[in-house]
Amino acid sequence: MFTAGFACRVYGSYHYDNIDVYVASQILILCAPPLLELANYHILGRIMYYIPYCAPLHPGRVLTTFGALSFFVEILNGVGVAWISRPDAKQSIIDIGHILMKASLFLQCIVIGLFCVIGAIFWRRCARAGVSKVKAVQIPMITLYTSMALIFIRCVYRLVEHFSISSAPTKRDEDFDPMDLSPIVRWEWYFYTFEAALMLSAIVLWNGAHPRLYLPEKYNVYLAQDGKTELLGPGWKEDRPWLVTFCDPFGWFWKPKKTEQRPFWEENDGSEPLVHKERQHLQQHNEMV
Structure with a gap:
């Protein structure tokens, strides 16, 4: 999407009269x-699937809940x-468009903040459990925080930029002076620094520290509480209906039924570790690196 957007931007720099290309580049x-x-x-x-005993909510609901917010x-x-x-x-449509843009950027900053809070709670629990230094937790979490920090800085830049754009007159008259606009709108280097460079860094970051180098392929492989042994478990099961877990991922309003059955990570009882050969090979590769 970034590639297509910047390609449209380059094409539009030579075809100022093509409004469709400009709109496409902005949207992408x-x-x-x-x-x-x-x-x-x-x-x-x-990561929460891998360390289930430290997860503050169902690991599958992280993607669905925050994904739904991102979709909005x-x-x-x-x-x-x-x-x-x-x-x-x-003019009324343009004004509504500015309001929608400001709302989306504000919401994006709030969602990033909530996500980082959940990540901080999870990492604190990992530290208490003595597994925060495990490579499969530490490196992806540091990369995750760095990526979200880059996206947050970009959102703040876009928010400041958009308030500057929305304050500019829509209809230009003879008295309009472009130099009266905010420098963040007039100068292109702001865009290249706080949009293009930051987002490129976020993409390169995950390609350089890809989570598959540290996390198992299957979600039901988890790390035992000794911090060393990988076990193949049944996976995280939720007694509540999916829609309920989606609307209330933390169980604040609809609590799961109490049961005497212990969580699966407490029932390994010294069982033989089930680690795939491909996983062992990957771990050996990481140690060599």
């Missing part, structure tokens, strides 16, 4: 970062950009 570039967030949600869920942000983002990018749109 602005809607891509929430997809990077979506990848981060999925990765945190996989994407809708506001896409509609807002499309409306404010059309020069022939009515």
